[in-house]
Amino acid sequence: MSDWDGRYRQFVEASSDCMKELDRDGVIRFVAGLGCAALAPEGADRLIGRHWLELWPPEAQDMVARVLDRAAAGERVDFVGSRNPGAGSARWWEVMVAPVVADDELDHFIVISRDVTERVELQTSLESIIEIMQDRLNQTVASTATASTRYGTLMERLESEHGARRDAESRLAGVREQLDMANRARQLAEAGARQAQKQQAIGQLVSGIAHDFNNMLQTVIVSLSGLQDDCEELAPRHRRMVTYAVEGARHATALTRRLLAFARNQHSQPEAVDLGDLVMAFADFARHALGGRVGVEVFRQPGALPVWVDRHGLEQALMNVCLNARDAMDGFGQVVIEVGEREGGPVLSEFARDAATYRQVFVSIADTGGGMPEEVRQRLFEPYFTTKEGGSGLGLAQVYGTVAQAGGGVEIESETGVGTRIRLVFPRYPGPLDGEE
Template sequence: MNNPIAALDSLSLAFLVAAIAWAMTNKRSELGSGARVAIIATLITMILRDFSNVLQWTGVTQFFDQYLEDFIEILIPLFLGFFLYTFLQDKMVTSLKSSAQERQLILDSLSESLMFINRDLNIEWTNKAAEALFERSPNEMIGHKCHSILHNSDIPCDECPVIRAISSGRIEENEVSAFSAKTLHMTAHPVIGPTGRIIGALESVVDISPRKKMEQQLAGASKMEAIGKLAGGVAHDFNNILTAIIGFAECGIEEAQESPTEKQNPQLEALFKNIIESGQRAADLTQQLLAFGRRQILHPRIIDLNEIITGTLNMLSRMIGEDIDLRLNLADGAILLSADRAQIEQVIMNLAVNARDAMPNGGKIEIITQVTETVRNFADDPVHAPPGLYASIIIQDSGKGMEPDVLNKLFDPFFTTKNNGTGLGLSVTYGIVKQHGGWISAYSEKNIGSVFKVYLPMAHHEEPTQDPIMKIPGSVQLDGRGIGILIVEDEARILDFVSTSLTRRNFRVFTAETFSDGLKTFETVQDECQIVLSDVVLPDGSGVDLVEKIWAVKPSLSVILSSGYTEERAGLDRIRSSGFLYLPKPYPLTKLLSTISEAMQTNILNQDTPDVSQKPAIPLSEKKGIDQPVKKGNH
């Protein structure tokens, strides 16, 4: 057995067979198909060699054996060489494959969506984020035109950043709102091939829809803020003008009633009444603008939301009509809020009336109350409402719903889609809810219905407070009996109307137009003055500061604050907590007189009560270094 092949005995052959079988069947083996062919060929050769040994042993044919042996001797090194070559080649391919796999894994771990798009706009490669973003498998994307996948379009898009990047050789960006109403930010990076030619672009796509939504909400909120300020400012000026118009018309009626018959125009009184009525309508409108601008004075109490809803149920059912099925689904127990009852009732009414208007042929309205605890990232909370317990009122209807462009303008004042709508219902609702520290959201689907959700902060108190008994307005037949009243008002017309009306009723009227003027005048007349009526917003300071200063000097004084609006919440709270009487503008003469009558009664009580503060009535100018006072007023 000098034959090298014959040196292999049966045992080593069995060993080789086992090793090769293991290499070929083991899944983790890195042997490629070429190596497998080489191994099989070697194996066959070895079997043939053993077969030749058998032939030799049996002595069947010397000749055949000689040729076979030579043949095998050539084949063995040939096959072994082939095996070595293919094995090394497979190794290289495998290592290339594994580094490509590794790269794919790395790129798949990115949250940014990536795609390689070639010059023909075919997608050649994607990562997992891109597949997830476009909700497609790699097979559905690779080899397809990018515009058909991204934009469902047969033609390339205008302003396509990939086309621009391929032609300019620069990074190009674009923002598109296309796929599933998402807003996508696309950046195309040109990819330069080995020859220096641009072979395509790597496009990275970021879904910026959440950021866009937030930006829109912020823009919406600041728009509402700006319109609110404007509306509040206009309403303030209007209130002043209306106070004068209504007031003078009332003076006109009085004049008409009192003047000698021969001079009297029989229609004069009716004409003045018309002026008052129209003025009152304008005043109602300004009141709504104030509500939207969050400038009206609230009268918050601890109230039970469920009780308010059941309390308004009768009125609600009458208002929405019989063809609408009104259902209540109220949370168990009381939901306590610190809120202005009338305002919350108005919110419910406005939303219910809109729901009714959306269902001209009948339908269903459901009013639901819930307690919601908000945490930091509460989904429905675009307005920095602090986390905590909120009472929610949900009003949903089965009406015609709204298009997205209506939804976007919903809370704008004067926005209406109705022929006879005012467009104020929702803007007023928005203002009231915001003024109570809450927020409102709307959701709608065309021809299915709409849902409005109002969130209001819950109260920490335990018991609802009773509404005070309404005071009957005082009589117009008021006699001032020479009582001194200081009126501080920067609107000359109002000052004129108030002082004329009061002088006619035997008051001693002192007037001032500014904060400093008010202080000076008070110094001079403080002994004769029992009542102060001051506007809240004065050109050189706050009327609240002024009356607090004056009152500190003479605590027996009755104080009335009057305003068309209050600039901020702090101001509202101060008026409320001061305990001073409040006269909202525009006020008709009857309201002015009834408030003054109330002030006169408090004044009498104050006179009876010993002055506990024992403050001497020292001139204020001595403290503040104000010049010698100038007395003003009509006597």
């Protein structure tokens, strides 16, 4: 016998249970465990060779035979039964019978028995005590009609209090849910306020720099214009240098206008514009500007869609969004422009005095690019923030400034790997489109 077999046998023999191995016919061929002493005080080895049914009283042998049949069919069976080991009172045993299969055939049975006499006797005693207490309770309740009435009143009161407690718990759960919703709304409002404060601070800084820069540019442009007036006195090479300088100054002036648009300090010329007509006219220009590999499709709701906006600033904003869409698709894909009207939302303006009748006019530009992650969405309209190599980071900042000047807002829907939709939303202008008040 190997060392492992020896240790395994020591573990089995040290168990408080009685463990037996039966052959296919139910004959005991191995027995071990301290629990076997109660079953065979004269020695557990005397059980070997006996049929397991012989250890049970006659009235229990039919039940035990059915247990072996179920185990032979592949089922593990658990049951509790009593038997008298000889001298003394009967003992109760909790028995587990499990089949052991080898080569898809039943080889033998494992039987583990545990003496649970104390537990059964304790349970019997408890049941007797409960029965005695129940009898005494019945006698007490039946002794007087007054006691019965009081008992019924007490039960009704308990049921009423239980119902009141359930109602209170339900109301408390509702209050907790409302508090959670209020906390989430407060967190969103705080995040929006922080973003607005940051945007305002950046806008004030950019506005101050842009104004100073614009004043210096005017001095440069006036001086260069004076040189151009006397360009005949200059050498051809010097005239070209003056021309280059004037063009650079004009480009710098355009950059200043974009900065001021972001800061909402640019002098705009708003007017009543039909957004649908503006977008339809812009789409023809966009098809040429975006190149032949980018398709442009426009969907417009019927009817007038009036807004009060700077026409040229809005056209520049639409072009900036379309150019970003083209770059997101690497110059190949489909841009879908939708323009229409909807019920009023969180964007308000001086025209939205009646929230119940407030309506919005929108234009959305969707691309089939790769979308953007959340960290890019959070910084999309910050000036000088860009994900493109060589980009200025002012295109979408100008979009934000133009829309904000018109009392509108920008909505972004983007999912990585799917695409991006940028929606410019404006309050519907209630006046006529011919410019008359």
